[in-house]
Amino acid sequence: MSQQPRTVLITGATGYIGRRLKDRLLKQRELSLRLLVRNPDKLRPDVRKKLAVLQGDTFNTASLDQALADVDVAFYLIHSMAGGHDYAERDRLSADNFRQACIRAGVKRIIYLGGLGDKETASEHLLSRIETGEVLSSEPEKIQTLWFRAGVIIGAGSASFEIIHHLTQKLPIMLTPRWVTTKTQPIAVDDVLSYLEQAISVEIQGNVQIDIGTQATDFRGLMEQAADSMGLQRHLICVPLLSPRLSSYWLTLLTPVPHSVASALIEGLKSETLARNDNAQRYFPTLHPVALDDAFQRALQEMEDNQVLSRWCDSSAEGTCDISGKESINKAVLRDRRVFYFEPALQHEVFESFCSIGGSNGWGAYDPLWHIRGLIDKIFGGVGLSRGRRQPEALRVGDALDFWKVVDIEADKRLLLVAQMKLPGKGWLEFVMDDDKLIQTAYFYPEGLWGRLYWYSVMPFHFFVFRSLGRLIIEQARQKKSSSDVV
Structure with missing residues (x-):
C-alpha cells in the first residue's frame, strides 16, 4: 500500500x-x-x-x-x-x-x-x-x-x-x-x-x-x-x-x-x-x-x-454509557415540575448556568444530599457522583454528568438528562426555557409498586433540592450577566 x-x-x-x-x-x-x-x-x-x-x-x-x-x-x-x-x-x-x-x-x-x-x-x-x-x-x-x-x-x-x-x-x-x-x-x-x-x-x-x-x-x-x-x-x-x-x-x-x-x-x-x-x-x-x-x-x-x-x-456500548431514553420520556407517569422566572435578557446566561451544574460545580445549597444519594448508589453498584463531568461548563450529547447522562441539548433552549443511578424505574431531569420561564421537571417511570414507593419517599427531599437548584441557576445567570456587563 x-x-x-x-x-x-x-x-x-x-x-x-x-x-x-x-x-x-x-x-x-x-x-x-x-x-x-x-x-x-x-x-x-x-x-x-x-x-x-x-x-x-x-x-x-x-x-x-x-x-x-x-x-x-x-x-x-x-x-x-x-x-x-x-x-x-x-x-x-x-x-x-x-x-x-x-x-x-x-x-x-x-x-x-x-x-x-x-x-x-x-x-x-x-x-x-x-x-x-x-x-x-x-x-x-x-x-x-x-x-x-x-x-x-x-x-x-x-x-x-x-x-x-x-x-x-x-x-x-x-x-x-x-x-x-x-x-x-x-x-x-x-x-x-x-x-x-x-x-x-x-x-x-x-x-x-x-x-x-x-x-x-x-x-x-x-x-x-x-x-x-x-x-x-x-x-x-x-x-x-x-x-x-x-x-x-x-x-x-x-x-x-x-x-x-x-x-x-x-x-x-x-x-x-x-x-x-x-x-x-x-x-x-x-x-x-x-x-x-x-x-x-x-x-x-x-x-x-x-x-x-x-x-x-x-461510548454507547457500555451499560453505564448508553444514552437511550430520549423518546421514552413520554412514558413517564410521575412528574415534579417547577417554574422559575427570570429577566428575558438572561436567556443565554440561564442556559449556560444549567449546563454548568454538577461535578465540581455542585448541585446547590443541598449538595450534601446529592452526595449522600451518590454514595448510596455506589454502595449498590451504581455510578454515583464521582464521574463528575468532562469539562467545567461545556456539555455535549453523550457526556456523563455525575449519575446523569446528557441525552439532548438545544442551544439556549433545553437540556435533558437521563438518570443512571440505581432506580426501581427510569428517571429524567429536564431544563426548558420558555420566554421568561425556566421549567425544571423531574420525570419518573416506576417499575411496579417499589418504583412508586421510591418516588413518594423522595418527594419531600425533592421539594428542597429541586427548588434550591432552580434558584441557584437563576442567581448564577444574573451573576454571569453582571460580570459580562462589567467587562
Whole structure:
C-alpha cells in the first residue's frame, strides 16, 4: 500500500479512542473521513459538517454495507466492557459481520486496537478482545488486518488513568492486593493515536500483530509515578487478603468507574500484559512512545486546561454509557415540575448556568444530599457522583454528568438528562426555557409498586433540592450577566 488511501471509515467514533482519532484525522486534508455511529447527535454539529456520518452499527448489514462502500481503510474500535452476560459472543458476531462486510466492499485494510495479553492467562474481557482480533484476522487471503495491542492507556479520561488518579489523590496510605506487582506496558494515548494514524498508509504486507507500549512496570509503579507527577507522597502496603472482588468494590467506592467496569479492569490486572513482538519498532521506526512520567504530565495538563476530549464513559456500548431514553420520556407517569422566572435578557446566561451544574460545580445549597444519594448508589453498584463531568461548563450529547447522562441539548433552549443511578424505574431531569420561564421537571417511570414507593419517599427531599437548584441557576445567570456587563 504505497499510496495514502482516500477514504477512511472509523467505527467507535464516539468512544474514548475514536473521538480523538477522528479529530486528528480531520486535520489530514488528503483523507475523506467517514464515521459509522449509533447516535449522530453525540457528534458536534461542526464535526458533522466536515465529514460523512452514517447511523447504524455492526449488527445491521445494510448500514455496514452503506458505510463501507468505496472505503480503503476501516478502523474497528469497538469493544465491550459491561455489555451483558453475552458480550463475548456479541463481540465475536460484531467482528465477523464487520470483516465480511469489508470483504464485500473491497476494503483494503482493517485496523483494530485490542489489548495486550496471552490467551492462556487472559481475563474474560481481555480474552474477548483477543478473540475479536482473531476473528478480524481470520481471512488474510481476502483482506489485510493490522492488529494493534496496547496495555494500560495513560490519558485524561481513560478508565485506567482516572482510577489511578483518584486513588492517588485520595489515599496517602494504600493497602494493595498482590496483583499490584503484575507487569504491564503502559502507553500514552497520543502515542496510540500516532500508531493508528500512521497505520493508514504504512507499507506492510499481510496480517500483522503490533504490540505497542513503553517500558514495563506494574500497577504499583503506575501509582508511584502518578504520585510523583502530582507532587504527592504516597505509601503502598501489599496485603494478600484483598481478593479481586474486594478490590473491585474498593475501586467502585473511591473512583468514578462503576462496579462492572472496575471488576473487569481488576480481572485484567491479574495477568501480565506485555509486548510479545517488536513489530512496532520494525514497521514504525519513527515513533518513540514517551516515558511514563511524560504520559502522566500530559494527562494532568489536559485536565488542568479543561481540554479533556473524550472519556471512558463516552461510548454507547457500555451499560453505564448508553444514552437511550430520549423518546421514552413520554412514558413517564410521575412528574415534579417547577417554574422559575427570570429577566428575558438572561436567556443565554440561564442556559449556560444549567449546563454548568454538577461535578465540581455542585448541585446547590443541598449538595450534601446529592452526595449522600451518590454514595448510596455506589454502595449498590451504581455510578454515583464521582464521574463528575468532562469539562467545567461545556456539555455535549453523550457526556456523563455525575449519575446523569446528557441525552439532548438545544442551544439556549433545553437540556435533558437521563438518570443512571440505581432506580426501581427510569428517571429524567429536564431544563426548558420558555420566554421568561425556566421549567425544571423531574420525570419518573416506576417499575411496579417499589418504583412508586421510591418516588413518594423522595418527594419531600425533592421539594428542597429541586427548588434550591432552580434558584441557584437563576442567581448564577444574573451573576454571569453582571460580570459580562462589567467587562
